[in-house]
Amino acid sequence: MIRFENASVVYPGGVHALKNVTLAIPDGEMMVIVGLSGAGKSTLIRAINGLVPLSDGDVTIDGASVRHAKPRQLREIRSKIGMIFQTFNLVKRTSVLNNVLLGRLHDAGTLRSLLGMYRAEDVEIAMRALERVGIVEKAYVRASNLSGGQQQRVGIARALAQEPKIILADEPVASLDPPTSHVVMRDLQRINRDLGITTIVNLHFLDLAKVYGERIIGMREGELVYDGTGAQADEHVFRDIYGRSLTADDLLGEPAPVPA
């Protein structure tokens, strides 16, 4: 269970990115956060694993405070939270397998990990993660040689290799073309359903949010303005969240393919 308790974030420049957010996310939920750029979606997600420090309030994960965690405790919390990024954030100059093994660093021991001498079971976990996203054959290929969609699947495999309880995905499909976007979203959906991993996804395409979000959170100017199911979220709801009428740019525009 993730709990936000009056959580606020003020950036050094004075921008109030998160205002007094209170929110509970039960285990195993697939939650989508929507909102315009600058609404605080990325900040909300990064507050969960402490990449962005809170200015006020707290975020707790299974009761453990993120704000008051010491560096070692924070690493412990983070090791249970996988993260997926808009720009994939792979180390392009090294192999796919080495990238996925970054997800095992927290458990590998300092000396072993520095020398790259991972235990056989860590390599096995990484390989299984690659199998789950269907690109295990690329394990020894340099990350820079993969397409965008493949790179994002490596990103997902890296998160899975942590054997996490929670996955955070910050605009995971914003750099991908529409068909690939659905492939990646379905990967995330499958991971959520098969493994019971709480999955929190930032999206700005509203049709994608409606299809994949069991629960949808709407953010505007750092505040929580909507909290409901994907089925309830209609055009009026989105218009309220965005504070303007919707345009074609707000939609991915490609329907989800029917599963074979």
Add this chain to the structure above:
Amino acid sequence: MTAASEAGAGARPEKPPRSFAALAGLAAFAVITWFALSEDFGIGLDIGELIENATRGVDIWAEFMRPNWGFVPQTVDPMIETFQMAVIAAVVGCAVALPVSFLASRVTSPNLAAYLADRGVLSVVRAIPDILYALIFVAAVGIGPLAGMLALLFFNIGVVAKLLSETIDGVDTGPIEATRAAGGTGLQTSRWAVLPQVMPNYVAYSLYTFELNIRASTVIGIVGAGGIGQLLNTQRAFFRYDNLAVIIIELFVFVFVIELFSIWLRRRLV
């Protein structure tokens, strides 16, 4: 979007005026250059005089143009000594410079205190010229290649740490964020998110310092720090420009071969 731009979304902005600071900087640069060249305050460069006196060195040039190839055997041992000094100093210096560089970049330094301390030590290391290191180590361990190697070692740490730490400042921070998000420590982040990004530069800088060492060994040899520089200095003292020419040609070939090797290696790594 298109509709908005067709409707003329507003007046085009004025071109911003040239920055005053840039103009002032250019003016200061011009004044300093004039000051450096002027007869009264500076080195007094006079192009006319330069042309007039161009023929004065002609005798020396003539001797340089007749390299004494019979001198080659005598250069072999000092050349090998220079090579050995250069290799050891480059290998050890670059190995030491690697962790030092990570401490000297805000991206990878664990805290501000370590960063400032490391930067401070580095600027002292770099401020001391190679010939001064040579003098210090000749005094400490005596005349010979050991003093030369130690001098080159410090010189190498300064060069590589400066170049590499600035390269680290410019790496893609995305993988760093990803590694931290996965629960990695600072050390693990440096190893797996940063080092792969700067590896080709590190190799290039290491080869560059090796090349610098070959050249610097000619200068530090003058104060007795071993290698080809010591031989070069004695030949210069006896005005044997024909022998000097041989040494200089050998050095040229040496540096050129390193350059070719460096290009080949970098092409394989990038």
